[in-house]
Amino acid sequence: MESFLHYLTAKGTFTDTELERIAAVTVVKKLKKRQYLLRQGEVCRFKAFVVSGSLRLYRTSDDAVEHVMRFATENWWLNDLESFRSGRPAKGAIDALEDSTLLLWSKENWELLKREIPAFNALQASLISRSLDAQGDRLYSTISYSAEERYHEFLKSFPDFYHRVPLHMIASYLGVSRETLSRIRKHATVQ
Amino acid sequence: MESFLHYLTAKGTFTDTELERIAAVTVVKKLKKRQYLLRQGEVCRFKAFVVSGSLRLYRTSDDAVEHVMRFATENWWLNDLESFRSGRPAKGAIDALEDSTLLLWSKENWELLKREIPAFNALQASLISRSLDAQGDRLYSTISYSAEERYHEFLKSFPDFYHRVPLHMIASYLGVSRETLSRIRKHATVQ
DNA sequence: CGATTCTTTGAAAACAGTCAATCTGTGTGG
DNA sequence: CCACACAGATTGACTGTTTTCAAAGAATCG
Numbered sequence: 001m002e003s004f005l006h007y008l009t010a011k012g013t014f015t016d017t018e019l020e021r022i023a024a025v026t027v028v029k030k031l032k033k034r035q036y037l038l039r040q041g042e043v044c045r046f047k048a049f050v051v052s053g054s055l056r057l058y059r060t061s062d063d064a065v066e067h068v069m070r071f072a073t074e075n076w077w078l079n080d081l082e083s084f085r086s087g088r089p090a091k092g093a094i095d096a097l098e099d100s101t102l103l104l105w106s107k108e109n110w111e112l113l114k115r116e117i118p119a120f121n122a123l124q125a126s127l128i129s130r131s132l133d134a135q136g137d138r139l140y141s142t143i144s145y146s147a148e149e150r151y152h153e154f155l156k157s158f159p160d161f162y163h164r165v166p167l168h169m170i171a172s173y174l175g176v177s178r179e180t181l182s183r184i185r186k187h188a189t190v191q
Numbered sequence: 192m193e194s195f196l197h198y199l200t201a202k203g204t205f206t207d208t209e210l211e212r213i214a215a216v217t218v219v220k221k222l223k224k225r226q227y228l229l230r231q232g233e234v235c236r237f238k239a240f241v242v243s244g245s246l247r248l249y250r251t252s253d254d255a256v257e258h259v260m261r262f263a264t265e266n267w268w269l270n271d272l273e274s275f276r277s278g279r280p281a282k283g284a285i286d287a288l289e290d291s292t293l294l295l296w297s298k299e300n301w302e303l304l305k306r307e308i309p310a311f312n313a314l315q316a317s318l319i320s321r322s323l324d325a326q327g328d329r330l331y332s333t334i335s336y337s338a339e340e341r342y343h344e345f346l347k348s349f350p351d352f353y354h355r356v357p358l359h360m361i362a363s364y365l366g367v368s369r370e371t372l373s374r375i376r377k378h379a380t381v382q
Numbered sequence: 383c384g385a386t387t388c389t390t391t392g393a394a395a396a397c398a399g400t401c402a403a404t405c406t407g408t409g410t411g412g
Numbered sequence: 413c414c415a416c417a418c419a420g421a422t423t424g425a426c427t428g429t430t431t432t433c434a435a436a437g438a439a440t441c442g
Contacts (some may be wrong), residue, residue: 091328128323142330142366168389175333179431180429186390186391357420370401373421374422
């Protein structure tokens with residue numbers, strides 16, 4: 001909770017009353033490694049903020065292969081945006097890669113905070129825009145770069161994931177098989 | 192302009208005064224095929240709405256290959272979002288695929304409309320969220336499906352693009368070479 | 383320790399990219 | 413109106429990359 005309040009004050013201007021108001025409606029949730037926060041097909045009724053640990057959002061295709069859409073660690077937001085917004089069943093599932101501590105807000109409280117606290121509303125708008133930019137860049141790199149280049153870009157962007165996330169999930173995130181990523185990595189270290 | 196007012200009233204609730212206010216600050220722009228609306232490196236200072244015609248937003252990689260990020264036709268919005276928001280040089284360029292008619296708003300007027308007209312603000316927020324969802328789905332399909340599956344999905348989503356957009360640009364959008372797409376298409380029609 | 387998860391490796395097959403040539407249709411200028 | 417140029421699409425032959433399948437080797441955890 002501490003760290004979240006630091007995060008908020010770093011990202012926007014909030015009065016103490018506003019911070020209390022926000023704190024009053026946040027719920028702390030702890031997840032063990034491999035526990036689900038959201039299952040595919042459920043409606044996503046929350047916004048989550050990662051205090052510690054790491055999680056992934058992934059989709060499962062018809063042939064039962066899991067495809068990682070995003071990772072999230074300390075100070076990242078995470079939910080199934082489309083399901084949260086529309087109330088439709090989530091296309092993705094969310095589970096924990098490590099034991100994690102999260103802060104959750106119900107959709108009702110989230111809307112309330114957006115309405116009542118201008119800086120909160122501005123923050124979330126800016127988060128959405130930045131997600132869109134980031135996802136645009138990722139899309140560009142998947143249609144433009146080779147698997148090897150994407151892997152190195154990934155490591156540059158998220159250096160600590162190398163240790164915290166299993167290789168086969170990074171492969172899945174990059175859209176290549178784990179065998180291919182294993183070989184790419186071998187190449188890189190030999191040089 | 193007519194069609195845009197129809198679009199607006201279909202998407203939200205606007206009073207006549209609001210519609211006039213919006214109309215008062217929109218600029219009509221016509222582009223010939225192959226003309227640029229935005230060049231890579233320029234700052235994108237406008238939002239555009241496509242009344243007729245079609246355009247593409249693309250990035251050029253170091254090896255001088257063009258990669259189509261998106262297409263836009265009638266009733267689509269288009270700009271370089273990141274540059275528009277941040278004021279940084281655009282990573283993408285925009286040009287016309289056909290002779291096109293657009294409506295433009297300067298950043299100042301756009302912000303003004305968002306501030307003054309709640310329904311306008313709501314509309315643009317919803318557009319951003321939907322873009323994010325759509326781009327998420329596209330990302331999923333690029334990391335999950337084969338080129339052939341993606342091509343058919345593309346045709347299902349945008350049937351008229353088949354006639355209006357050159358094949359090599361669809362290939363670029365899908366992240367495959369034009370030769371590969373040519374062969375995929377041949378396969379499909381033979382069956 | 384035993385079980386599970388994760389990573390690596392090899393070999394074959396499928397797939398996609400490159401290069402070069404050709405073919406097609408469109409539109410422009412003479 | 414024709415000829416020519418040009419943009420776009422296709423094809424073949426070849427190369428290179430990635431997947432798949434199967435097996436085995438680490439690492440981690442209870």
